[in-house]
Structure formats: structure tokens, C-alpha cells
Amino acid sequence: MRSADEALLRIDGLSIEFGALESPVKAVNNVTLEVRRGETLGIIGESGSGKSVTAMSILRLLPKDQARVTQGRIWFDGNDLLEAEPGQLRRVRGKDISIIFQDPATSLHPSFTIGAQLIEAIRVHDGRISKADARTRAAELITSVGIAHADERLDQYPHQFSGGMRQRCMIAMAIANQPSVVIADEPTTALDVTIQAEILSLLRVVQRETHSAVIFITHDLRVVAQVAERVAVMYAGSIVESGKVDEVFENPQHPYTSALLRSLPALDHRAERQVSIQGSPPNPSDLPPGCSFEPRCDVADGRSVCTTDRPPLQDIGGGRTVACHFSGETEAVAVNLSRHSMQPQAIAAAAQVDIEPVLRVENLDKRFAIGGGLFTGAKREVHAVNGVSFDVYKGKTLALVGESGSGKSTTARLILRLHDPSGGRILFGGLDLAKSNGRQLRDIRREIQVIFQDPFGSLNPRLTARELVTEPLKIQGIFDPNGPDHVGELLSRVGLSPSQWDRQPAAFSGGQRQRIAIARALILEPRMLVLDEAVSALDVSIQAQVLNLLADLQDELGLTYLFISHDLAVVRQLADSVAVMFAGRIVEQGVAADVYGSARHPYTKALLAAIPGTDTQRRAPGDDVEVTEARIDIAEHGCAYRLRCPIAQDVCATDSPSFARIEGTAHDVACHFGAVPVEVGAP
Amino acid sequence: MLRYLGFRVLQLIPIMILASIGVFLMIHLVPGDPVLTVTGLEASAEQMARVRHEMGFDQSLPVQYFDWIGRVLTGDLGNSLVSQKPTTELIVDRMPATIQLTIATMFIGLVLGIPFGLISASRKGSWIDKMVAGYSSFSLAVPTFVVGIVFILIFGVELEWLPTASEYIPFWDDPGGALKATIGPAFTLGFYVSGVIARFVRASMVEVLGLDYIRTARAKGVGEAKLVYKHAFRAASLPTLTVVGIQFGTFLGGSLVTESVFNYPGVGRLILKAILNRDFVVVQGAVLVVVAIFTLVNLVTDVLYSFLNPRIRAGNGG
Known part of the structure; x- marks a missing residue:
């Protein structure tokens, strides 16, 4: 018997390079870490930090023609996996060590049934198991991860499962052979927040039952706080700090960890400003000779040792390590990842009512016909947006919040008239946009500009930053090459230095691209910006920078924002009022402080409770979590939410709840039991 | 459906x-x-x-x-201006020869092309990959009449293994004779087809091998060989099917050059002769039939495609 303290898997001095030999991209630099039986090790880092590359290298899943391991060993069960013969490696893969990948939409083979893929996972390691026995085992497995009607489900293909269900299947596949190590690479990043909560608790149950060690890779600090016992923080390919999660988060020793924790948007209050880390991570093909974090570090303060000597990872006792020359100076930040008591805040909203809104949406409706095409039978209709009404006031931010499929992005597209509404009114600047067309619409589009989520796909790669921002002026026919340089002013304002103006998007990071997108949206001096998940693709330190920029611009220019997001913490930082959408309807709406502080709709409560790191989710010793069954359920009649609702009663099945104002507030809720505060346990 | x-x-x-x-x-x-x-x-x-x-x-x-x-x-394509025979009859007479040739061609093309494509995709960048790339460029670049003539020179004239001019011998009458008579034109066309298919299989395989679900299978412990032929080829075979269908349809319309080089009595030679004789009734009739066959084969391919693709097959109410 191995002792519990002994490392099950140990990575020793691992370095990995990509790209050409002459100018290698150093993705991983001298990483050492280990994981013990039954423990969860979180590896946290922003994109490009090398966390996923490290994880993939354990089972040698990096593309052979691109990645090179330049040094290091990966010890497992007395062998170096990097030296393992193909046959030996294959026996480890999926049997002793298994992986759960990030995107369940692409990680399952579309042409094989779920059953076939599970059966293969079992039989590939033991051909003596008959197909029938393997199928029985597969059925047990998917039942154990909370999928009902296992026998039927096994014969279905991945596209017949929802994202959360597919991830459950991936987990079932990963635990099929009772591995001793499970690597989870951003397993919930592609999922909605309530689904994420389900998957995280499922992983916890699975780990408790299998006693496997889990390596959990994520960019999300809240998630790591919830699932891991120990954490390793990676930056620019190296581990900068590691230790017990609670200790690292409460008393970070590396300036990067500290800054990362401080830049996390708070849930319980709206901060004056987001704490952000200046600059962006270094280019991994051109790392500075000293500390990689030095250019962004507050602690270094120009001291030469930081620019010349790379700090080694030092043991500072108590199972903690840190790589910083001046770790003692790191500002101690008490970041409480749990929600503080959320007292209903003063009702500050009433004042708004008299002012004329900039944008008023009334009973907006959109139905999409699906099917009726080549392959399907009867035509079906999806009611993507169902009687949505809201006002957005000048200089304020309204956030539309919801999970994927809730209709929030469709609503934004209707306002921009990228889709034609099926009904309702969109009043803006004295016009009903729902009925406008041609010339009118073109003029209005100057007034409402949009910024999309994907900073990579939404900028023409062949134009320079300056050209991209100039383009809208040319389209509108108001570009004056001899006039004052508004484009330059604006580019400076969003934080791009003149030396960067003539570069193409490929030369910019995600955050910088989003800055270009903001400048492009603002060049026409719009009254309103629609921000469709505009910061969702950005790393947390960069996200904070962009949120600050948006807030400053709003103050300076009196801009009105419609902010679409699935991220409740981000919304909290920017929104004056919040509208929560579910299945095409707004279910709760009000001043941000009210909605966060005293949520009335069970769905809003579920969303808030599902955020990792909140009290209800906090991992406690000996806590007993159950596998909840995966759901697919938007009710067709009555209240759409009732199938997931913990307080639903008979009336919910028959009557669709209408909006009711909570007395003395500007807080509306569409729930039969919402007008009175009912205490609801988290689902 | x-x-x-x-x-x-x-x-x-x-x-x-x-x-x-x-x-x-x-x-x-x-x-x-x-x-x-x-x-x-x-x-x-x-x-x-x-x-x-x-x-x-x-x-x-x-x-x-x-x-x-x-x-x-009503099925009347007119009578040949030269032989006075009904065009329909002329085409029906030649069709079996062309069908046999097409099947043999596709067989050779697939048997050579698929393994070449699979090998070069799974060893991307290796010398095997480069050899296969050279092979397929060569097979696509060399005109079929050159391949045909060289084939005849080697196997017909020098080695005297095969007749220099082929004829149509139905396979079920005399498999050996049919093989001898068909292999020349079939290889000539199949050589070309194998180049097309090898290229196409390689391209789709390279794409599929980089996908997440292949990584998943690898992480499960599936061996490299099985990964290639079971997981990746299953997905890559769907787009390949379309190309195979187009080739199949094309050759069912007869191949004017190859059939002439080998003096093979198929639809292609019928059309060529009719063109040379300015027998426009036969040309019109035969071309119309060829177009119809091509369209039908493509229809069958598409239907097959949607049947093999579970996302379409199991589509709502499918």
C-alpha cells in the first residue's frame, strides 16, 4: 500500500516548446507539481499560461508535430510517462489516468452513439468483457452521472444531448475504468452557470466515490476555490505560487496571485473601480530575462533584480511555494470569495421613473420557424423572445442576464434590427425601430452601436487599428481626412499608443482588440452601446481593465449601455438595473442592488446560488452532495420555469405568471409566489 | 427522410x-x-x-x-442516322460494358486511393506523405491516353500478358477473361481516380485527426491504427463519399478517350463515333442519358450521405 502522502503523479521540471526551433514559443517552463491520492489540485491561470499544455502533456496528447518536451519527467506508478512505449502509454490512457475536456460539443464523436463510445472506453482496456456486459456497465455509468433512461440514452448520438448532458457523458467515460487520476481541463467553462454548478457537484461525488486524484484546470478563481484543496497558480508558463487553496487565497504571497484575486469582480457590491492588472501577459516567444510578471508588477517597483534574475520557486513552509524575490512585500488582501450578507439596499431607483428613457422596448416578440426544412417533418416555432419590455435611461446601464438560449442575445439583435421582430415596439429617438427601414434605420444605427463577444472574429484581419476605426466614418460618408484627428484621439482614449495604430488585429491581444472594437463603436458618437457578452472572452485581469474603460467612458460621454451577459459578477460591476431572462421572457427586473440583494424569482436565486464560491456552494468537510439528475425542461404551459422550480405549485402549471411590482420598489417579478419574500433553499 | x-x-x-x-x-x-x-x-x-x-x-x-x-x-430517342438502329437500343447495348468498366475503375481507385490517403494523413509530413503527394500529382497530371498507351506497350506489346485491344466480356460469363479484357482501361482510369481519392481522403483525414473527439478517443487509450481507420475514417468517409459519387457518375457516362485507346465497346466510344459521324441523333440521345445517369448517381450519393450521417438521419421527425 502506498501511503496517502505519497505523490500519485509527479511532474518534475517540465518544459515544453512549440513552433520553430529557432524562435520557440516557450509554453511551459520548468514546472514541478504533484498530486496525491484522493486530492484535488487546482491549476489556475489565464489563457496562454501553459496550464492546459501541462495537463495535455501528462498523457502525451499534444500534437507531435508541434510540441516538444525539452526537459522534465512525468512520474506515474514508477514510470516516466514521457519515456513510455506506445503500448504502455495506451494502457495508462483512460485506465489509470483519464481526461475530461473543456468543450463537450466537440469532444464526443458525432458518428457513434454514446453507448458505443462508452463501451469502447471499457473494452479497449479489457477485451474479455463482452459487449453485453460492457453495455450494462455503460448504463450504470451514465445513470451514476445523473442521466435517466440510460438504456434508451445509450443508443442516442451526442447531438441528441444538451451541453450539460454531454459533459456528464464525458465524465462517465472518464471514470469508466476507475482511474486513479482524473484530469479535468476547464470542464465547465463552456457551460451555463447552473449547469456548471451541477457538473461541479457531480465531480465532487465522483471523486468521493472513486478516491481518485483530480487535477482541475481552470481560469476561474471561484471554481477553484470551490473544488480544490491545493492550488498552483501559473503565469507565462511557470508556476508562480502554490499551496492550500484557503491559504493562498487568503494570504497570497505572489503579486500576481494577489492582483488576480483583487481583480475578481465582487458579487456583493458594486465597486467604484475594478482593480485591474496593468498591461497584458508577455509574449511566450519573447519572455523577459527576469521575472515574467515584472512589467506588470506593483511590488517590483523598478528594482533591478526583478528584471535580471528569474526568481526560483521557493518552499516557504507549510506546503507553500512562491516564485518572487520580494514575496514578503505582497500586499495581503483578504478576498472573501463568498457572498457577504446581502442586505437589501436602499431603494434608489424610484427617481428614474420620471425621466424619459433613451430606449423603450414594449412587448417585443420574436418567433423563429425551425424545421419544416429538408429533413424534418412538421414545422415548429421557437418563441425566442416573448413579450419583453424594458426601459433604458440616459447614462445608465441595463443588464440583460440569462443562460444560453434565454433570448437575451436575440433581444439585442432585434433592437439592432439584425433580426426583424415578430411584434412589439422598440422606441428610440422618437422612432419605432421595429417599423423603421432603409434610410431611417441607417441613421439610427449611428446612434446605437454594438460590441460583440468575439474579439477575434469581429475585426477584419486585413485592416489596421486606425483603418478599422475610420471605416464607420467612411461608410457614413462623414470622414474628413483634413479635419482634426478624432480617430487618433479616440484610439488614445481607449488606451492604444500611437505606435500601435498601424498594426493589424493579429498583433493585438484579446483585450486590445476589444479596445479597438470600443473605439470603432464610439467614433460615430452614438448615444447607446449594446455590449453583447463584450468581456466574456477576456481573462479576468483584462476583463477588469475593459470594464473600467467602459465605466469611464460612460461617465465622460453620458453613454447609455445595454449590457448582455451570462456572468452575474460582471453584471454587478456595471449595471444600474438588471433584467433576468428565462426562456424568452423577463422573469425579474429591477435596480441591481435589489435584484442581487433580495432576489424574488426562484430562477434568479438559482443563478445567484450557482455561482461557485458562494456560501451555499462552499466546500465543507464531510458535506454530502448528491448527484442531481440532468434536466431538459422548459415547460410549455404555465410558468416556463416550473419544472426546475423548488416552490412550484398547481397554479404554476396552469397560469403563466404576470409581472408584479413589489410594493414600494421598482422591482418587478414574474412569479406567482414572488411578490412576497419566500425563503427558498438553493436547488 | x-x-x-x-x-x-x-x-x-x-x-x-x-x-x-x-x-x-x-x-x-x-x-x-x-x-x-x-x-x-x-x-x-x-x-x-x-x-x-x-x-x-x-x-x-x-x-x-x-x-x-x-x-x-416515350422512350424513343430517334434512330441513328448512320445505322438506322434505334438510339435507345445502341445505348442499352453498350451500357453493361460501361457499367463493368466503371465498377472496376472505382474498385481500383478506392483500393489504391483510400490506403494512400490514410497513410499519408496519419504520417503527415513524413517521406511517405511526400511520396503519396507525388503519386497523386502524377496520376492527376498525366493524361489518360498516355497512361493507356504506356499500359498497352508494357503489358500488351512487351510482356504480351494482355490483349492490346480489349473487348467486353461480361464478368459473370467468364471472370478470367473479363478481368483480362477490362483491367487495361480500368487501371488507366482507376489510376487517375486513386489520385483524386488519395488527395481527398488525406485532406479530410488531416482535418478530422485534429479534432477534439479524436483526442478524446486517444485519451481513452484507443490505439493509433484503430484511431485512424475507425474513429477518423468514419468521419472522413462522409465527405469522401461525395467525391466517389461524382467520379462514379462521370465514368458511367463513358470515357471517350480511354475507351477509344483500348477500343473498349462502351458508351464513351459510341458517343465518340457518333460525333465523328455527325450522327447527331445518337449524340443527343446518348448525352441526355449520360446527364440523367450522372444526376441520378449524385442523388443516390446525397441520399446515402444523409442516411449515413446520424445528425441528419435522426433529425427531428426524420
Whole structure:
């Protein structure tokens, strides 16, 4: 018997390079870490930090023609996996060590049934198991991860499962052979927040039952706080700090960890400003000779040792390590990842009512016909947006919040008239946009500009930053090459230095691209910006920078924002009022402080409770979590939410709840039991 | 699924109408007077006028078209101007030879092309990959008549293993003889097809091998060989099917050059001879049949494709 303290898997001095030999991209630099039986090790880092590359290298899943391991060993069960013969490696893969990948939409083979893929996972390691026995085992497995009607489900293909269900299947596949190590690479990043909560608790149950060690890779600090016992923080390919999660988060020793924790948007209050880390991570093909974090570090303060000597990872006792020359100076930040008591805040909203809104949406409706095409039978209709009404006031931010499929992005597209509404009114600047067309619409589009989520796909790669921002002026026919340089002013304002103006998007990071997108949206001096998940693709330190920029611009220019997001913490930082959408309807709406502080709709409560790191989710010793069954359920009649609702009663099945104002507030809720505060346990 | 099938069959109608108009006009677009084919160059003006009237060429084009298409719909493609035999009969006589050749061609093309494509995709960048790339470029670049003639020179003239001119021997009558008689043209065409397929299989395989679900399978412990032929090829075979279908349809229309080089009695040679004889009735009829076959084969391919793709097959209410 191995002792519990002994490392099950140990990575020793691992370095990995990509790209050409002459100018290698150093993705991983001298990483050492280990994981013990039954423990969860979180590896946290922003994109490009090398966390996923490290994880993939354990089972040698990096593309052979691109990645090179330049040094290091990966010890497992007395062998170096990097030296393992193909046959030996294959026996480890999926049997002793298994992986759960990030995107369940692409990680399952579309042409094989779920059953076939599970059966293969079992039989590939033991051909003596008959197909029938393997199928029985597969059925047990998917039942154990909370999928009902296992026998039927096994014969279905991945596209017949929802994202959360597919991830459950991936987990079932990963635990099929009772591995001793499970690597989870951003397993919930592609999922909605309530689904994420389900998957995280499922992983916890699975780990408790299998006693496997889990390596959990994520960019999300809240998630790591919830699932891991120990954490390793990676930056620019190296581990900068590691230790017990609670200790690292409460008393970070590396300036990067500290800054990362401080830049996390708070849930319980709206901060004056987001704490952000200046600059962006270094280019991994051109790392500075000293500390990689030095250019962004507050602690270094120009001291030469930081620019010349790379700090080694030092043991500072108590199972903690840190790589910083001046770790003692790191500002101690008490970041409480749990929600503080959320007292209903003063009702500050009433004042708004008299002012004329900039944008008023009334009973907006959109139905999409699906099917009726080549392959399907009867035509079906999806009611993507169902009687949505809201006002957005000048200089304020309204956030539309919801999970994927809730209709929030469709609503934004209707306002921009990228889709034609099926009904309702969109009043803006004295016009009903729902009925406008041609010339009118073109003029209005100057007034409402949009910024999309994907900073990579939404900028023409062949134009320079300056050209991209100039383009809208040319389209509108108001570009004056001899006039004052508004484009330059604006580019400076969003934080791009003149030396960067003539570069193409490929030369910019995600955050910088989003800055270009903001400048492009603002060049026409719009009254309103629609921000469709505009910061969702950005790393947390960069996200904070962009949120600050948006807030400053709003103050300076009196801009009105419609902010679409699935991220409740981000919304909290920017929104004056919040509208929560579910299945095409707004279910709760009000001043941000009210909605966060005293949520009335069970769905809003579920969303808030599902955020990792909140009290209800906090991992406690000996806590007993159950596998909840995966759901697919938007009710067709009555209240759409009732199938997931913990307080639903008979009336919910028959009557669709209408909006009711909570007395003395500007807080509306569409729930039969919402007008009175009912205490609801988290689902 | 049935709806889809019905829709696709309905789609054939406008395609065939357009094709028939094209084929019909073809004869009027090429220079020269088809009447001369019947009367001979020495004919008098009256003779030519009489023949022109008999053949309906003095009518307006729409009248001629509807006249012709009406007969085509009853299965009458007209009689050959040279042999006086019905065109339908001529085509039906040649069809089995062409079908046999096409099947042999596709067999050779697939048997060579798929493994080449698989090997080069799984060893991307290796010398094998480069060899296969060279092979497929070569097979695509060298004209079929050169391949055919070289084949005849080697196996027919030098080694004397095979006849220098082939004939049609039905496979079920005499498998050995059929093999000998068909292998020449079949290899000539199959060589070309193998290049097309190898390229296509490689391209789709390289794409699929980089996908997440292949990584998942690898992480499960599936061996590299099985990964390639089971997981990746399953996905890559779908787009390959389309190319195979197009090739199949093309060769069912006969191959004018190869059939002529080997003197193989297929539809291709029928068309070529008819063109040389200015036998426009046969050309029109045969080309129309070829177009119809091509369209049908593509329809079958598409239907097969959607049947093999679970996302389409299991589509809502499918």
C-alpha cells in the first residue's frame, strides 16, 4: 500500500516548446507539481499560461508535430510517462489516468452513439468483457452521472444531448475504468452557470466515490476555490505560487496571485473601480530575462533584480511555494470569495421613473420557424423572445442576464434590427425601430452601436487599428481626412499608443482588440452601446481593465449601455438595473442592488446560488452532495420555469405568471409566489 | 427522410428540363448542317429541303424541341442516322460494358486511393506523405491516353500478358477473361481516380485527426491504427463519399478517350463515333442519358450521405 502522502503523479521540471526551433514559443517552463491520492489540485491561470499544455502533456496528447518536451519527467506508478512505449502509454490512457475536456460539443464523436463510445472506453482496456456486459456497465455509468433512461440514452448520438448532458457523458467515460487520476481541463467553462454548478457537484461525488486524484484546470478563481484543496497558480508558463487553496487565497504571497484575486469582480457590491492588472501577459516567444510578471508588477517597483534574475520557486513552509524575490512585500488582501450578507439596499431607483428613457422596448416578440426544412417533418416555432419590455435611461446601464438560449442575445439583435421582430415596439429617438427601414434605420444605427463577444472574429484581419476605426466614418460618408484627428484621439482614449495604430488585429491581444472594437463603436458618437457578452472572452485581469474603460467612458460621454451577459459578477460591476431572462421572457427586473440583494424569482436565486464560491456552494468537510439528475425542461404551459422550480405549485402549471411590482420598489417579478419574500433553499 | 427523398426527386425535374434544352440546342450551336449527314455532300437543294422537312428542321425551335422531348419521354430517342438502329437500343447495348468498366475503375481507385490517403494523413509530413503527394500529382497530371498507351506497350506489346485491344466480356460469363479484357482501361482510369481519392481522403483525414473527439478517443487509450481507420475514417468517409459519387457518375457516362485507346465497346466510344459521324441523333440521345445517369448517381450519393450521417438521419421527425 502506498501511503496517502505519497505523490500519485509527479511532474518534475517540465518544459515544453512549440513552433520553430529557432524562435520557440516557450509554453511551459520548468514546472514541478504533484498530486496525491484522493486530492484535488487546482491549476489556475489565464489563457496562454501553459496550464492546459501541462495537463495535455501528462498523457502525451499534444500534437507531435508541434510540441516538444525539452526537459522534465512525468512520474506515474514508477514510470516516466514521457519515456513510455506506445503500448504502455495506451494502457495508462483512460485506465489509470483519464481526461475530461473543456468543450463537450466537440469532444464526443458525432458518428457513434454514446453507448458505443462508452463501451469502447471499457473494452479497449479489457477485451474479455463482452459487449453485453460492457453495455450494462455503460448504463450504470451514465445513470451514476445523473442521466435517466440510460438504456434508451445509450443508443442516442451526442447531438441528441444538451451541453450539460454531454459533459456528464464525458465524465462517465472518464471514470469508466476507475482511474486513479482524473484530469479535468476547464470542464465547465463552456457551460451555463447552473449547469456548471451541477457538473461541479457531480465531480465532487465522483471523486468521493472513486478516491481518485483530480487535477482541475481552470481560469476561474471561484471554481477553484470551490473544488480544490491545493492550488498552483501559473503565469507565462511557470508556476508562480502554490499551496492550500484557503491559504493562498487568503494570504497570497505572489503579486500576481494577489492582483488576480483583487481583480475578481465582487458579487456583493458594486465597486467604484475594478482593480485591474496593468498591461497584458508577455509574449511566450519573447519572455523577459527576469521575472515574467515584472512589467506588470506593483511590488517590483523598478528594482533591478526583478528584471535580471528569474526568481526560483521557493518552499516557504507549510506546503507553500512562491516564485518572487520580494514575496514578503505582497500586499495581503483578504478576498472573501463568498457572498457577504446581502442586505437589501436602499431603494434608489424610484427617481428614474420620471425621466424619459433613451430606449423603450414594449412587448417585443420574436418567433423563429425551425424545421419544416429538408429533413424534418412538421414545422415548429421557437418563441425566442416573448413579450419583453424594458426601459433604458440616459447614462445608465441595463443588464440583460440569462443562460444560453434565454433570448437575451436575440433581444439585442432585434433592437439592432439584425433580426426583424415578430411584434412589439422598440422606441428610440422618437422612432419605432421595429417599423423603421432603409434610410431611417441607417441613421439610427449611428446612434446605437454594438460590441460583440468575439474579439477575434469581429475585426477584419486585413485592416489596421486606425483603418478599422475610420471605416464607420467612411461608410457614413462623414470622414474628413483634413479635419482634426478624432480617430487618433479616440484610439488614445481607449488606451492604444500611437505606435500601435498601424498594426493589424493579429498583433493585438484579446483585450486590445476589444479596445479597438470600443473605439470603432464610439467614433460615430452614438448615444447607446449594446455590449453583447463584450468581456466574456477576456481573462479576468483584462476583463477588469475593459470594464473600467467602459465605466469611464460612460461617465465622460453620458453613454447609455445595454449590457448582455451570462456572468452575474460582471453584471454587478456595471449595471444600474438588471433584467433576468428565462426562456424568452423577463422573469425579474429591477435596480441591481435589489435584484442581487433580495432576489424574488426562484430562477434568479438559482443563478445567484450557482455561482461557485458562494456560501451555499462552499466546500465543507464531510458535506454530502448528491448527484442531481440532468434536466431538459422548459415547460410549455404555465410558468416556463416550473419544472426546475423548488416552490412550484398547481397554479404554476396552469397560469403563466404576470409581472408584479413589489410594493414600494421598482422591482418587478414574474412569479406567482414572488411578490412576497419566500425563503427558498438553493436547488 | 421520405420527405427529403421526395424533395430531391422533384428537384430532378427542373434539372432534367434544363439539361434537355441544352442537349437539344447543342446540335444547333455546332457549325455544319446535320441534314448533310443524311443526304451526303452531293445532295441537290430539293433533296436537302425534303430531308429537312422530314426531319422537322423547317419548324421553329420550340416546336422542334417539344416534338423531340415528347418522343424522348416515350422512350424513343430517334434512330441513328448512320445505322438506322434505334438510339435507345445502341445505348442499352453498350451500357453493361460501361457499367463493368466503371465498377472496376472505382474498385481500383478506392483500393489504391483510400490506403494512400490514410497513410499519408496519419504520417503527415513524413517521406511517405511526400511520396503519396507525388503519386497523386502524377496520376492527376498525366493524361489518360498516355497512361493507356504506356499500359498497352508494357503489358500488351512487351510482356504480351494482355490483349492490346480489349473487348467486353461480361464478368459473370467468364471472370478470367473479363478481368483480362477490362483491367487495361480500368487501371488507366482507376489510376487517375486513386489520385483524386488519395488527395481527398488525406485532406479530410488531416482535418478530422485534429479534432477534439479524436483526442478524446486517444485519451481513452484507443490505439493509433484503430484511431485512424475507425474513429477518423468514419468521419472522413462522409465527405469522401461525395467525391466517389461524382467520379462514379462521370465514368458511367463513358470515357471517350480511354475507351477509344483500348477500343473498349462502351458508351464513351459510341458517343465518340457518333460525333465523328455527325450522327447527331445518337449524340443527343446518348448525352441526355449520360446527364440523367450522372444526376441520378449524385442523388443516390446525397441520399446515402444523409442516411449515413446520424445528425441528419435522426433529425427531428426524420
